[in-house]
Amino acid sequence: MTAEDPVATFRIEAAELLEQIEQSLLDLGHRLDDAGLINAVFRGLHTLKGSGAMFGFDALAAFTHHCESVFDRVRKGEARATPELVAVILSARDHMQALIDGDAPDADGRTILDRLAAAVAGADGGATSVGQDHGWQLSFRLPPNAMANGTNPLMLLDELRELGECRIVARTDAVPPLADLVPEECWICWDVTLVGDVPREAIEDVFLFVMDDMTLEIAPLAAPAVGPEEAPIAVPTPAEAPTIVAAAAARESVRVPAERLDELMDRVGELVIAQSRLSQLAGQRHDLTLRSVAEEIERLAGELRDTMMVLRMVPVSSLFGRFRRLIHDLARDTGKDIALATEGEATEVDKTVIERLFDPLVHIVRNACDHGLEMAADRIAAGKPATGQIRLAARQAGGEVLITVADDGRGVDRERVRAKAVANGLIQPGQSLTDDELLALIFHPGFSTAAQVTNLSGRGVGMDVVKRTIESLRGAIELVSRPGEGSTITLRIPLTLAIIEGLLVRVGGGHYVIPLAAVEECLELPLSEDLRSRGRSVITLRDRLVPFLRLRELFATGTRPDPHQKIVVVATGGERVGLVVDQIVGSHQTVIKSLSPFHRHVASFAGATILADGGVALILDVAQLVALAQPQEENARAAG
Numbered sequence: 001m002t003a004e005d006p007v008a009t010f011r012i013e014a015a016e017l018l019e020q021i022e023q024s025l026l027d028l029g030h031r032l033d034d035a036g037l038i039n040a041v042f043r044g045l046h047t048l049k050g051s052g053a054m055f056g057f058d059a060l061a062a063f064t065h066h067c068e069s070v071f072d073r074v075r076k077g078e079a080r081a082t083p084e085l086v087a088v089i090l091s092a093r094d095h096m097q098a099l100i101d102g103d104a105p106d107a108d109g110r111t112i113l114d115r116l117a118a119a120v121a122g123a124d125g126g127a128t129s130v131g132q133d134h135g136w137q138l139s140f141r142l143p144p145n146a147m148a149n150g151t152n153p154l155m156l157l158d159e160l161r162e163l164g165e166c167r168i169v170a171r172t173d174a175v176p177p178l179a180d181l182v183p184e185e186c187w188i189c190w191d192v193t194l195v196g197d198v199p200r201e202a203i204e205d206v207f208l209f210v211m212d213d214m215t216l217e218i219a220p221l222a223a224p225a226v227g228p229e230e231a232p233i234a235v236p237t238p239a240e241a242p243t244i245v246a247a248a249a250a251r252e253s254v255r256v257p258a259e260r261l262d263e264l265m266d267r268v269g270e271l272v273i274a275q276s277r278l279s280q281l282a283g284q285r286h287d288l289t290l291r292s293v294a295e296e297i298e299r300l301a302g303e304l305r306d307t308m309m310v311l312r313m314v315p316v317s318s319l320f321g322r323f324r325r326l327i328h329d330l331a332r333d334t335g336k337d338i339a340l341a342t343e344g345e346a347t348e349v350d351k352t353v354i355e356r357l358f359d360p361l362v363h364i365v366r367n368a369c370d371h372g373l374e375m376a377a378d379r380i381a382a383g384k385p386a387t388g389q390i391r392l393a394a395r396q397a398g399g400e401v402l403i404t405v406a407d408d409g410r411g412v413d414r415e416r417v418r419a420k421a422v423a424n425g426l427i428q429p430g431q432s433l434t435d436d437e438l439l440a441l442i443f444h445p446g447f448s449t450a451a452q453v454t455n456l457s458g459r460g461v462g463m464d465v466v467k468r469t470i471e472s473l474r475g476a477i478e479l480v481s482r483p484g485e486g487s488t489i490t491l492r493i494p495l496t497l498a499i500i501e502g503l504l505v506r507v508g509g510g511h512y513v514i515p516l517a518a519v520e521e522c523l524e525l526p527l528s529e530d531l532r533s534r535g536r537s538v539i540t541l542r543d544r545l546v547p548f549l550r551l552r553e554l555f556a557t558g559t560r561p562d563p564h565q566k567i568v569v570v571a572t573g574g575e576r577v578g579l580v581v582d583q584i585v586g587s588h589q590t591v592i593k594s595l596s597p598f599h600r601h602v603a604s605f606a607g608a609t610i611l612a613d614g615g616v617a618l619i620l621d622v623a624q625l626v627a628l629a630q631p632q633e634e635n636a637r638a639a640g
Contacts, residue, residue: 010055012255014100017048019321022093025086026324032081041089042071043208048096054150060099063109067092070120076201085119087332088112090325134221135164135195136203141174141215144185151210153186159206164196195221258351261312268301268308269499269591275301276589276612305499305589312352313495316394316403317345319354323365327390330369337376337386338369343393349401353493356473357403360466364405364489365390367463372409372487382484384408400475400517401495406488412481414438420447439479443467474515474606476572476623492572502609504588504617505568505581508557511617513590513609514579518570518622525565525580539578541569548578549625554604570622577626592619604628 021044028037045068052060067089073079092112098104142153160166171189175181194203200218207216275297282294320342331338349357373379373388380386391406414435421427421441441447445464470477474494481487494500494517502513523541538547548567552559562582569578590609595602606621 007055010051010057011100014048014051015097017044017051018093018097020044021048022090022325023321025090025093026328028081029083029086029328032083032086035075038071038075038081042068042075045071047209052100057100059104059109060096063092063099063113064096066113066116070116073120076199079120082119082122084122085116088115088119090328092116135193135198136200136218137191137193137221138203138216138218139189139191140207140217141189142186142210143213144182144187146186146210146214148184153188153190156206157190157192160192160194160203163198163202163206164194166195167193193221261351265308265312268305271301272305272499272589272591273610273612277614280612309499312350313348314351314354315345316347316349316354316401317342319357319361320345320392320394322358323361323392326362326365327369330366334370334373335375336369336373336388338373339387339389341389341391343391344395347394347396347401348495349394349493350495353401353473353495356469357491357493360469360491361392361403361405363463363466365392368405368407368409368487372407372411374410396495401493403491403493404488405491406486408486411483411485411487412439412442412479414483417441439481442479443477471623474621474623500590500592502588502590502619503568504585504611505566505579506583506585507551507555507581508559510555510557511585511611511615512551512581513588513617513619514568514570515590515606515619515622516587518572520569520571520576522584523567523569523578525567527561527563527565539567541576546576546578548580549628550580552580552582554628570626572622572626575626579620579625588617590619 021041024037024040024044028034028041031037045064049061049064049068052058052064070079070085071089074081074085095104095109095112098108142151146153157166157168160168169191171191172187174189175187203218204211207214275294279294279298282291285291324340327338327340330336368390369388373390374382374384376386379388389406389408391404393404393406395402417438418427418433421438421444422429424444424447426441426444426447427433443463443466447464467477470491470493476492478490478492479487480490494515501516503516503519505512505514523539537549538545540546546569550561552561566581566584567578568581568584569576571577588609588611592607593609594607595605604621604624605618607619609617609619611617
């Protein structure tokens, strides 16, 4: 096994730092005088600069140094945080990412630095920090593991020397005997007399990244006694280190590459299949020992599966947080006042689903901002607040997660949609359509109601791609729009793409799996009732017409129906349909296998699974089957 590439580790940590910097900047844009946010940006830039230099990213370190210096002035009160400065640093953050990726043109960096200089010139005029007339007396002790964690005491002393005239004394009274000395551990303490007009904050900044674990005392040189403002900083002593380490261990986490989790999920899936076969074999024999072992393995496999599923789940906050920057940029590009509200950020979804949802959501949010929301003047004239609202929300509903993107804009212009559809030959002039059918045209490939092409999309541009992506996730997409009030797009996504609970059914000689989360109820369909309903294919269920599909005919099995068929009622997106099967075998823990590229275009199937006897069962795509049944329901209503 090879050791992890340190540069790869740096790239991962740098991505996390850049994300933290971006979120702090976006918050700072709303609270320009928040000292905590200003310090957070400065610390992030300072850490990124130092880490970049350590791993050989010299261009990154040099570029980041300019941004760090600017925020150093802001936090010292020598310059003000302004919207222009925040916007430039956000652009600089993108350039830093490009420098890490190795595809950053030098011209872009120079342009950003020119903008930065102009923004700083406009931000000057803040108060200047007041320093001490004489200097400071300080004493500090680093934790024993400081050097092992990358802290170089000599560099800290050099930074102190840069602040003013220093007299440094090393105290070695705590150094253990040579026989007990561990070379990697630091037991030397330092007393430093620092003379000069130096603000206390500058000294604290030297120890910014080791402050939590060290002992540091600072007192003014000129003061005869320690006053309340100059009291030594209370920091845990080395004797308290075991408690600190224990608390850190409780929160310890391990970074694991995503592909390793995927491999582990595959192995768990194979184990579930093998466990099912073992349980079937044990049930066929009268060996109590074998049954006992099979039950124990079934329990362990179930617990391992549940643990694995939890490992793969991540909160949607990791997805929603990325849209704060997008909304910030779209507001500047469109000249509109736009606010983002989020809800249900703690809702968890499979990490694979999260990764594949980002691009569709970007399409939807861009369309909502560019074509859905009005300009401030138009909103005020319509009696609305000047600031348009984009709301991202998530909630769990059974085995699905519902993610909605709502705006309070003008809504979809039905007449424009109809005119565009007629012009594109999608419908005939004067053709009668329901409102849902009319809105569904937006998801047709190449359909757009935008009056002109811009760098942003009009509502409908790329929506066919969104629909295909969501359906590839075994999900569904719904659009509701109210003229003058706004639009809401809802994505119905399965919690996981790896293992699902399914209902195993038999149709003719074949077996199929229906996702259990979509199943509402099961009914019996006697042969006599089946014969009476031929040509109609609907049943009345609690005073509501429900269409049903005879899977035996749909799949052309060529077999006669069983005397006592069953109807499995499934639902998705508020629509219900009955699926007629010959037999309900029972619940089945389904490990989903993708269909081959040759079969992926076949409708009605979302994948396949391996049964306990080694056979293959196809997994039904409920959304596709519901769509097939809708014409039958509409015909039945028209006939009624």
